[in-house]
Amino acid sequence: SQQGEEDPQALSIQEGENATMNCSYKTSINNLQWYRQNSGRGLVHLILIRSNEREKHSGRLRVTLDTSKKSSSLLITASRAADTASYFCAAQGGSEKLVFGKGTKLTVNP
Amino acid sequence: GAVVSQHPSWVICKSGTSVKIECRSLDFQATTMFWYRQFPKQSLMLMATSNEGSKATYEQGVEKDKFLINHASLTLSTLTVTSAHPEDSSFYICSARVIGGPYNEQFFGPGTRLTVL
Numbered sequence: 314s315q316q317g318e319e320d321p322q323a324l325s326i327q328e329g330e331n332a333t334m335n336c337s338y339k340t341s342i343n344n345l346q347w348y349r350q351n352s353g354r355g356l357v358h359l360i361l362i363r364s365n366e367r368e369k370h371s372g373r374l375r376v377t378l379d380t381s382k383k384s385s386s387l388l389i390t391a392s393r394a395a396d397t398a399s400y401f402c403a404a405q406g407g408s409e410k411l412v413f414g415k416g417t418k419l420t421v422n423p
Numbered sequence: 424g425a426v427v428s429q430h431p432s433w434v435i436c437k438s439g440t441s442v443k444i445e446c447r448s449l450d451f452q453a454t455t456m457f458w459y460r461q462f463p464k465q466s467l468m469l470m471a472t473s474n475e476g477s478k479a480t481y482e483q484g485v486e487k488d489k490f491l492i493n494h495a496s497l498t499l500s501t502l503t504v505t506s507a508h509p510e511d512s513s514f515y516i517c518s519a520r521v522i523g524g525p526y527n528e529q530f531f532g533p534g535t536r537l538t539v540l
Contacts (some may be wrong), residue, residue, distance in 0.1 A: 335424045344527050355429075355516055356467075357534040401466060409455060409526050411518075 319402060327422050332389040334417040336402035337374040337382075345378055345385050346403045346411065356401070359387075394423045425438035425451045427519050429532035436507055437540055443537045444502045446517030452497035457529065458490075461514040473500045497522065506537040 318337045325334055338345065344363045350377040362369045362385065363376045369376045375388040389396055399418045403411040425487035426449040436442050443487045446456055451498040455473045459467040475483050489511075500519075504511050514536050517528040 346527075348531075353514070353534070353536065355427075356518075356531040356533075358528075361527065385536075405527055409457075409472070409516075409520060409529070410469060411529065412469070415466045417465075 319417045321420045325420040328356045332392050334387045334400050336385045336414050342406050344405050347387050348401045350399045350422040392421045394421050397421050425530040427530045427532040429535050433536040435538045438508050441505045446500045448498045448519045452522045454522045455520045456500040457518045458502050461518045496521045509539045
């Protein structure tokens with residue numbers, strides 16, 4: 314299976330600090346996506362990075378992709394309490410299917 | 424952005440009953456919808472891909488007779504959990520792809536929490 318793995322599983326930081334989450338996947342991909350999920354809610358798409366891209370920015374988010382290591386990282390800069398949520402990476406290969414990682418639960422303390 | 428709704432948002436039922444969950448694309452048409460389940464503190468696992476007008480494609484290990492999927496229109500897919508048991512208690516999330524839209528873009532519903540007593 315292409316199940317991704319995130320680390321850390323849980324991360325607790327103070328407001329203003331940066332948060333970095335990592336994701337690894339197993340097979341070749343067309344793109345890798347990051348999603349956010351507030352407790353008991355649906356998913357919100359954050360950012361997509363294609364397999365031929367190495368880095369992408371969107372506001373306070375920065376995503377990197379290393380296809381040789383089959384890994385990606387999500388950096389949230391200057392975190393806020395409202396960033397508290399679970400973050401998932403999802404790998405997409407040649408089909409529409411998304412294979413989600415296990416997620417990182419981020420807690421930003423005010 | 425495209426909006427996907429689910430109904431109900433939560434449901435509690437007795438063991439042995441069947442529960443239907445609806446997934447609707449509100450402001451777009453979707454030929455393809457996806458159903459996921461998520462156990463507490465775990466990731467989303469794809470259950471099946473639902474295509475309008477044809478049979479759903481189930482992932483390995485998902486019982487098609489247990490989880491009936493119907494995609495009768497371009498804006499509605501339903502998941503029926505038949506003869507539900509406590510182990511079916513989970514968070515069920517659907518997503519939809521805009522017809523003619525990029526294959527890599529899915530819009531997710533808010534989820535339905537099923538609790539089977």
